[in-house]
Amino acid sequence: MNAADTLTTHRLILRRPEPADFEPFCAFMMSDRTRFLGGPKSRRIAFDRLANFAGHWVMRGYGRYIVTDRATGRPLGHAGAFQHDDTIPPEMAWSLWSADDEGRGLAREAAAETLRHYRADLGWPVVCARIHRDNAGSIAIARQLGGTQVPHDEGDTLRFDIALAQRGAA
Amino acid sequence: MTTVTIPVIETERLILRGQRAEDLPAYSAYFQTPRADWTGGQRNEVEAMRTLMTMAGHWQIRGYGIWVIEHRDTGKTAGWAGILHHLDWPEPELGWTVFDGFEGQGIAYEAAHAARAVAATKLGVTAPISLIRPQNERSAALATRLEAVIETQIDFHDAPIDIWRHPDVSEVVA
Numbered sequence: 001m002n003a004a005d006t007l008t009t010h011r012l013i014l015r016r017p018e019p020a021d022f023e024p025f026c027a028f029m030m031s032d033r034t035r036f037l038g039g040p041k042s043r044r045i046a047f048d049r050l051a052n053f054a055g056h057w058v059m060r061g062y063g064r065y066i067v068t069d070r071a072t073g074r075p076l077g078h079a080g081a082f083q084h085d086d087t088i089p090p091e092m093a094w095s096l097w098s099a100d101d102e103g104r105g106l107a108r109e110a111a112a113e114t115l116r117h118y119r120a121d122l123g124w125p126v127v128c129a130r131i132h133r134d135n136a137g138s139i140a141i142a143r144q145l146g147g148t149q150v151p152h153d154e155g156d157t158l159r160f161d162i163a164l165a166q167r168g169a170a
Numbered sequence: 171m172t173t174v175t176i177p178v179i180e181t182e183r184l185i186l187r188g189q190r191a192e193d194l195p196a197y198s199a200y201f202q203t204p205r206a207d208w209t210g211g212q213r214n215e216v217e218a219m220r221t222l223m224t225m226a227g228h229w230q231i232r233g234y235g236i237w238v239i240e241h242r243d244t245g246k247t248a249g250w251a252g253i254l255h256h257l258d259w260p261e262p263e264l265g266w267t268v269f270d271g272f273e274g275q276g277i278a279y280e281a282a283h284a285a286r287a288v289a290a291t292k293l294g295v296t297a298p299i300s301l302i303r304p305q306n307e308r309s310a311a312l313a314t315r316l317e318a319v320i321e322t323q324i325d326f327h328d329a330p331i332d333i334w335r336h337p338d339v340s341e342v343v344a
Contacts, residue, residue, distance in 0.1 A: 019231045047231075047257040048224050055227025058173065059191055084223070085216045 001122055003062035003080075009113045012106065014065035014079065017053045021066050024075050025050050028097035036132035037095070056082050062122075064093050067110040076101050079110035081118065081127055089161065090118075092129045094141060108141050115145060119164035129160045174229045177292060179237065181284045184277065186237035186251065189226040193238050196247035197222050200269045208306055209267055228254060234293040236265065239281045241272060248272040251281035253289045253298055260324075264289070264298040264336055266312070278312055286316070290340040297338040301331050310334075 007014040029039060029046035041049070056063035064080040077096040085091075094111040096102055118124040129147060131138045133156050147160030176188035198218040206212045213221065229235035236252035249268035255261070266282040289295040300318060302309045310332070318334040325331075 017230075022231075042258075044256060044258040051227030051231050052220055052224040053227065054230035055189065055223035055225065058226045058230065059189060059223055084219045 001061075003122060004117060007065065007113050007117055008070065009109050011070055012076070012110055012113070013068050013070045013073075014110055014113065015068060016057055016063070017050060017066050017078075021075050022047065022050055024097055025078075028077075028095070033095070033097070033099065036135040036138070053078070053082075062090075065110070065114065067096075067106070076106060077110070079107065080114045088159075089126045089128045090124070092127050092162070094138070102137075108144055111141065111145060115162065115164060124164050126164055127162050129162065130154070130157050131160065132156055133158050174233055176229050176235070176237065177288060179284050179288055180242075181280050183242055184248070184281055184284070185240040185242055186281060186285060187240060188229070189222050189238055193247045194219055194222060196269055200249075200267070203270065205267075205270075208303065208309070209265075225250070225254075232262075234262070234289060234295055237281075237285055239268070239272075239277065241277070246272075248277060249281065251278070251285040253285070253293070253295050259301065260299065260333070262289075262295050262298045264300050266309075279315055282312065282316060286336060287339055287342070290338065290342075296340045298336050300334040300336065301326065302334060303329065303331055 005016050026043055026046040028034065029041045029049060030043065031040060034040055053064045060083060062081060064078045064082055066075050067077045067079050068075050075097065079094040081090040081092055083090045092111060094107045096107050115127070118127065129142045131142060139158070142160040145162055147162045150159050150161050152159035179186035194215070198215040200206060201213045201218040201221070204212070225236045232255055234253045236250045236254055238247060239249040239251055240246070241248040247269070249266065249272060251266040253262045254265055255263065264282060264286050266278045268278045286298070289298065300313050302313060313334045316336060318336045321333045321335040323330050323332050
């Protein structure tokens with residue numbers, strides 16, 4: 001079953017990527033904000049990455065949503081699951097593209113809504129998040145979303161698994 | 171967002187179609203051989219999947235892209251052909267790659283010829299270029315067979331590369 005094309009929260013609308021997302025996404029990718037994600041990256045790589053977001057949706061039927069301001073439609077970031085590596089559970093992403101939008105819980109709100117959808121509508125059992133050990137903000141979100149650290153041998157990257165099975169079930 | 175539907179092209183021996191997860195083993199095998207040095211470099215299976223998805227997404231962003239070559243008789247994934255326009259490339263490029271086991275049969279020609287025709291007649295990409303390293307003699311031979319000609323040579327990612335220009339086939343009746 002494919003994921004919903006659109007999800008809505010109190011403050012946000014999450015939707016699939018569009019070509020017009022490129023410039024704000026590129027500004028994020030070329031900024032210091034991607035320092036824990038292997039960045040900053042070039043415009044060329046930013047383009048390929050947005051194409052990867054869109055292609056993932058086509059091939060898997062789910063993927064990273066573009067997080068937009070519900071009131072204005074402005075793209076704020078991206079959140080959702082992706083899977084390039086079949087040996088681990090689907091991985092979560094949650095990023096705000098501008099520092100100006102931090103501090104209001106928007107990344108957590110977006111990620112939590114995708115997890116609700118994966119659990120309640122798609123019946124997924126678990127997702128994971130791979131996070132640089134120095135990325136304290138993202139680690140805090142992983143824990144708030146119910147993530148627990150699991151052993152993971154990959155340099156400076158930590159892995160958190162987020163169980164989605166409902167409490168009390170099996 | 172309106173999802174771009176990738177047109178399916180059928181030729182005598184091939185089906186050109188969109189990317190599927192089942193194509194990964196063939197792509198991954200190719201990207202772990204030195205031949206991948208001609209097409210952006212070698213990469214592991216996870217990176218090969220990322221590349222396959224990036225090819226799929228190129229269609230969504232540009233409205234045209236790369237097809238997977240499926241070998242009609244065997245159903246096997248035999249390579250790719252189509253139009254790519256990376257952000258740091260001068261123009262849309264017609265590219266092709268045929269995987270091990272499918273070489274020497276004219277499959278790359280058949281696929282590239284068909285992809286070029288559909289790009290010109292249906293997708294608005296006429297007279298694309300092909301970027302080919304001078305040492306890549308097999309691709310240069312195929313470009314010649316496709317009636318492309320070398321237009322100029324540029325410095326690209328720290329090494330010379332020939333820019334081949336394809337004929338405009340938008341008026342040619344298939």
